[in-house]
Amino acid sequence: MIAIAAGMTIYVWKARARAVGTAESLTFQGPVAPPVSGSTEAVTLYVADDDAGVLRAQPFKIPLPSGRQQRAEELLRNLVELYSAKSSYHPIGQGSEVRDVYLVDPGLAVIDINSAFAEGHHSGVLVEELTVASLVETLSANIPGVTRVKFLVDGKPRETLAGHADLTSFYDVAAVHHLATELQSR
Amino acid sequence: MVVISRIAVSLILLGLLVSGATPEQKRIAIFSRVTSYSLPVVDVGGQEYSGFLEVLEPLGTVSAKADNKHWKLRYNDLDLEFTPNETRVRINGSNFVLSSPFLMQNGRGLVPVSSLGPLLSRVLGGPVTFNPASRRIFIGNVAVHFTAQILTSQISSGPTLVMNFSAPVNPTIATDASKLRMSFAHDPIAPPGTQTLTFNNQAISSAIYEEGNGAAEITIVGASPLFAKFSNDRKTITIAAAPAVAAQAPAPAPPTAVPEATVAPPPAAAQGNAGNFPPVAYFAVVDASHGGDDRGAALTSQLDEKDVTLSFGRRLRQELESRGLTTLLLRDGDTSLSLDQRAGMTNAAHPMIYLCLHAASQGNGVHLYTALLPSGGENSSAFLDWGTAQASSLPRSQSAVALLAKALGDSKIPVRTVSAPLRPLNNITTAAIALEISPPASGPAGLSSPEYQQSMASSIATAMSFVRRNLGSAP
Numbered sequence: 001m002i003a004i005a006a007g008m009t010i011y012v013w014k015a016r017a018r019a020v021g022t023a024e025s026l027t028f029q030g031p032v033a034p035p036v037s038g039s040t041e042a043v044t045l046y047v048a049d050d051d052a053g054v055l056r057a058q059p060f061k062i063p064l065p066s067g068r069q070q071r072a073e074e075l076l077r078n079l080v081e082l083y084s085a086k087s088s089y090h091p092i093g094q095g096s097e098v099r100d101v102y103l104v105d106p107g108l109a110v111i112d113i114n115s116a117f118a119e120g121h122h123s124g125v126l127v128e129e130l131t132v133a134s135l136v137e138t139l140s141a142n143i144p145g146v147t148r149v150k151f152l153v154d155g156k157p158r159e160t161l162a163g164h165a166d167l168t169s170f171y172d173v174a175a176v177h178h179l180a181t182e183l184q185s186r
Numbered sequence: 187m188v189v190i191s192r193i194a195v196s197l198i199l200l201g202l203l204v205s206g207a208t209p210e211q212k213r214i215a216i217f218s219r220v221t222s223y224s225l226p227v228v229d230v231g232g233q234e235y236s237g238f239l240e241v242l243e244p245l246g247t248v249s250a251k252a253d254n255k256h257w258k259l260r261y262n263d264l265d266l267e268f269t270p271n272e273t274r275v276r277i278n279g280s281n282f283v284l285s286s287p288f289l290m291q292n293g294r295g296l297v298p299v300s301s302l303g304p305l306l307s308r309v310l311g312g313p314v315t316f317n318p319a320s321r322r323i324f325i326g327n328v329a330v331h332f333t334a335q336i337l338t339s340q341i342s343s344g345p346t347l348v349m350n351f352s353a354p355v356n357p358t359i360a361t362d363a364s365k366l367r368m369s370f371a372h373d374p375i376a377p378p379g380t381q382t383l384t385f386n387n388q389a390i391s392s393a394i395y396e397e398g399n400g401a402a403e404i405t406i407v408g409a410s411p412l413f414a415k416f417s418n419d420r421k422t423i424t425i426a427a428a429p430a431v432a433a434q435a436p437a438p439a440p441p442t443a444v445p446e447a448t449v450a451p452p453p454a455a456a457q458g459n460a461g462n463f464p465p466v467a468y469f470a471v472v473d474a475s476h477g478g479d480d481r482g483a484a485l486t487s488q489l490d491e492k493d494v495t496l497s498f499g500r501r502l503r504q505e506l507e508s509r510g511l512t513t514l515l516l517r518d519g520d521t522s523l524s525l526d527q528r529a530g531m532t533n534a535a536h537p538m539i540y541l542c543l544h545a546a547s548q549g550n551g552v553h554l555y556t557a558l559l560p561s562g563g564e565n566s567s568a569f570l571d572w573g574t575a576q577a578s579s580l581p582r583s584q585s586a587v588a589l590l591a592k593a594l595g596d597s598k599i600p601v602r603t604v605s606a607p608l609r610p611l612n613n614i615t616t617a618a619i620a621l622e623i624s625p626p627a628s629g630p631a632g633l634s635s636p637e638y639q640q641s642m643a644s645s646i647a648t649a650m651s652f653v654r655r656n657l658g659s660a661p
Contacts, residue, residue, distance in 0.1 A: 050548060051548070053548075053549060053602065122483075123482065123483035123484065123491070124483050124544075124546045124547065124548065124622075125544050125546065125553065125555060125606055125608055125620065125622050126546065126548075126549065126553060126604075126606075126622070127546075127548070129558075129604075129606050129607055129608075132607060159525075160609075162483075163476070163480070163482055163483060163491075164483075164544070164606075164608055165606075165607050165608070166607045166608060166609045166612075168609070169573055169607070169612075171607065172559075172560035172561055174560075174561035175558055175559060175560050175561045175605075176558075178561070178605070179558055179604070179605055179606075179607075182604045182605060183604065
């Protein structure tokens with residue numbers, strides 16, 4: 001009996017330790033890749049301003065990983081972080097994230113945003129196209145070779161960002177560059 | 187107790203007999219280019235139903251047969267299969283869901299009135315606008331719009347109200363002491379931007395639009411008895427104080443019904459003969475964006491973009507038509523239309539210009555957008571690519587935007603022009619513009635203000651006239 005009781009105690013203790021470990025891994029929601037550190041690089045982010053209705057090219061120095069795809073993701077995450085700040089001129093919904101960026105040769109980039117990004121986004125023609133142009137222009141300006149961009153939401157196609165900006169089509173980088181030029185002036 | 191109840195019932199029945207009152211038969215009115223007609227509505231279990239065979243018969247070739255399980259109906263080339271007490275309908279093999287179950291009563295197939303709008307749209311393959319409150323169904327662009335304007339002349343004895351209609355009308359007219367009522371049972375009169383038009387004139391102070399039970403009614407309120415005169419092939423009604431009493435103090439008079447026989451018979455067009463309706467060449471297709479389940483932007487906590495675009499679209503249509511610019515409003519009710527449907531209907535109408543309306547909670551003035559298309563364009567083959575169908579018309583769209591911006595700028599309205607990834611602009615095969623109105627200085631709630639909308643609609647319609655004069659004919 002003593003041996004059985006001791007055995008049960010050890011089993012329960014191990015099972016509990018396993019359960020705690022599982023719970024911890026489920027609640028972890030940070031990036032899979034380690035935080036980027038080290039030397040910073042000069043990049044240009046195209047930052048939207050809702051009140052002025054413009055897109056501004058702004059120089060930043062941010063740490064970037066060496067991999068092309070990871071660089072693309074880090075760039076856009078920095079941009080989204082900028083918009084998530086309380087003082088943002090282009091506020092986006094709480095919990096908005098760029099989940100992944102896939103670079104598919106030749107020249108296609110797929111930006112996968114989360115549903116909080118789309119659901120929490122302000123609805124309107126200009127405010128939505130500022131977001132789209134900001135993401136596409138920032139990506140193409142800093143990652144050479146991107147010629148087309150496709151958006152997904154939680155890995156799935158979606159008709160519009162928040163009722164207006166089309167997400168069904170592939171964005172032609174040259175056309176968006178022209179749009180970004182239009183949006184940089186009033 | 188039973189005796190008291192019987193006495194009470196007898197008294198009620200006697201009262202009804204004495205007063206001659208009978209409950210008004212509920213009706214639904216259907217207006218199409220082919221014909222206009224009304225049908226009785228029956229109440230079953232608190233739901234309103236109408237015979238679907240009777241609805242379709244005036245519109246095309248239809249036949250129906252019932253077997254043990256289903257009621258099968260063939261309309262032109264379309265097969266429909268209804269199942270009694272079920273909401274699912276099979277239409278050429280695909281499903282359509284009614285709001286309440288289909289019923290069979292005495293060999294008649296009954297469908298819920300609330301489903302008639304979307305069901306007819308599916309069967310007829312075009313836009314159908316249904317106003318459930320008044321039970322009026324408009325199939326296609328049949329709506330008759332009107333403008334009302336007070337004219338004062340030093341020669342005549344008093345002011346006159348001139349009402350211009352976009353098609354001949356044949357109302358029944360009744361007058362009493364100071365009101366003239368025009369009841370439109372056979373004309374698809376569309377509601378004006380506001381229910382009450384106020385004229386700031388003592389002799390004729392207002393016109394009130396109401397609709398219900400399949401008919402529309404316009405009541406002109408004056409200070410004395412009024413009379414109406416038809417002209418311009420029954421497209422103009424002029425209302426003035428009755429001559430005999432014009433110089434006298436107004437005196438109460440019993441209601442006087444003017445029988446239809448006292449006025450000229452309606453022209454064939456007003457009777458809805460399809461052969462008398464030539465195809466309409468539209469200058470503009472105005473698309474009130476969003477609608478139905480798609481609310482668009484929440485402009486305020488209580489104001490949806492879909493409601494602003496609809497009311498603004500109606501005003502703009504009226505303003506454009508009053509300037510002689512024929513206009514098709516794609517959505518004339520709170521209905522859902524997909525972007526592909528909007529593009530398809532527009533391309534089928536072959537207008538000179540497509541104008542898609544949006545509203546924003548920020549900014550000022552008007553934003554004008556043209557389609558954002560891939561650089562270099564596509565469509566080099568014999569078939570148009572749906573995603574870039576706008577490509578060959580884009581220069582024309584940009585010219586139209588430039589003209590519109592100039593004319594609006596001349597009216598001191600701030601304008602910004604930019605391209606946008608906004609469907610269905612890229613699917614339209616004619617000049618296509620999206621127009622987003624910004625709120626007035628009072629804030630986003632002001633977007634629903636009739637005064638603000640009217641002012642913007644008037645300025646935009648004037649600017650569109652400028653576009654019409656300068657854009658040139660379609661390529």
